[in-house]
Amino acid sequence: MQEIPGDLKFMKSHEWARVEDKGTVTVGISDHAQSQLGDLVYVELPSVGDHVQAGNACAVVESVKAASDVYSPVSGEIVAINEALPDKPETINEDAFGEGWIFVVKPDSLAEDMEGLLDPDAYVELIENEEH
């Protein structure tokens, strides 16, 4: 299992969010999520310029055995998408917290949205409870 970087926050639905220096939020799915899904074969990305609501689905990751919506942890505008993913979806399996990022949001009300997210310890506790 990949070690969880300390600057990440998590949704209960296994997305991670990182607040970048310039105030944007990078979003991906956790290493735990990718290991549960298995080999990813397809990623459906949102479009740059889309407006997303916190908690709404805006991307899809698809493995050989399941398809799963990716929810945005924050509300705002999509300002970047990881265009390498459609050709190399396995990047998420290999490096979920790094090269496997999915999209970047310019948040509308950052502090408010981040409040509801879990820190790495709380997230680890969540997945440990899930496993038992």
Added chain:
Amino acid sequence: MPFIPHSEADVGAMLKAIGVARIEDLFDEIPPALKIDALAKVPPGLSEMDVTRLMKERAAMDGTPLNFAGAGAYEHHIPAAVWAIVSRGEFYSAYTPYQAEASQGTLQLIYEYQTMMTRLTGMDVSNASLYDGATALAEAVLMAERCMKKGPRRVLVPRSVHPAYRKTLHTIVALQDIEVVEIDFAHDGADAGGVDPAWLAKQDFGAFTALVIPQPNFFGVLEHVDALTDWAHEKGALVIGVVNPVSLAVLKAPGQWGRTGADIVCGDGQPLGVPLSSGGPYFGILACKQEYVRQMPGRIVGRTTDLDGREGFALTLQAREQHIRRAKATSNICTNQGLLVTAATITMAMLGPEGVRRVAANSMANTRALRDKLVKIPGVRVLFQRSCFHEVALALPKPASEIVERLAHDNIVAGVALGEEFPELGDALLVCATETKTTADIDRFAASMARALA
């Protein structure tokens, strides 16, 4: 293994296991006022002997008329071997099995069907079939909307598309917030009977997701598919072809329409080995370019290798489907018309490309011979001057429905009267002579028509 579920002992054991005395107790939640004992309009059950007799009597009422009607369902010769093979136990199912990969033979057959369809249509991918041509068009439109993320949710559909297909399309997509804009075909001039690309270029329909192009169209007329395809693509829209698979043996494949080809192709597979059988069951064809495959509904079989390196077949891209994607699946379609696809695949395999081409060419030749005979009758003329496949619309000097009824007395199905769906066409009759018709049949039809119009 005989499939006889729920013997009295089984039911008793199951009820005992869950601690319920009678099956009726399971429905206690439903207030008695909402329950009915029997369906008033449904008669009680009949024995097999009685049903067989009743059905034979009803079937005999159809008689064996000489049939010159087409309009979406076509009488072709079906080699005797086709349904003999289809009826074998190994094939005799309407479904892909639930544990699909355990049935390698079924999957191989579907894979071969898909290969044949991609070759006929010039598309990259075909699914394992849908219910019929009309629902395949509706699925193609829904698919086009998914391909165009945040598209305009409007599609252009010429009135030269089969009226039943347009009604089905409306029924399926109207409540999904998709606007179906019907565009007219030309009524005058050299382009009458099909969409006139020059007229189309002058119209402003606003933004739209896809243009539907029927080829041949409902009147048998060949549309200007190249010009129509390029026009739609220049507008940023997709092109959905509605085709008769037999015609593709002699016509340009939709994949070659215009500069870049149609994007999605659908149609009814009935002409390929499926009997008319009072209107169904038939099967729907759906094929597309590779880039749109993830938005395609229905089952798709792929070829692969197993752990030992042996060739095998597997259902593929299943994350599009309901059992994985649930509410967000591409469609509620999660099966295919397996039995009819089996018949079509065996038919195509037996005829071969040259055989299908001869069916198409002979049907065209017979329809031309029929047309030439009928227009010699005073008052009968060809309604549209454009090239046709194996169907032609004729203007009659008397109401067409009346003529259809008159010829029925001579044991001839004269064709389909167009007045009900297209009042502006007046006394028009759509006729079709497939490869099954002989010169004597055509002469008999012409003589009967001449008497009726005299």
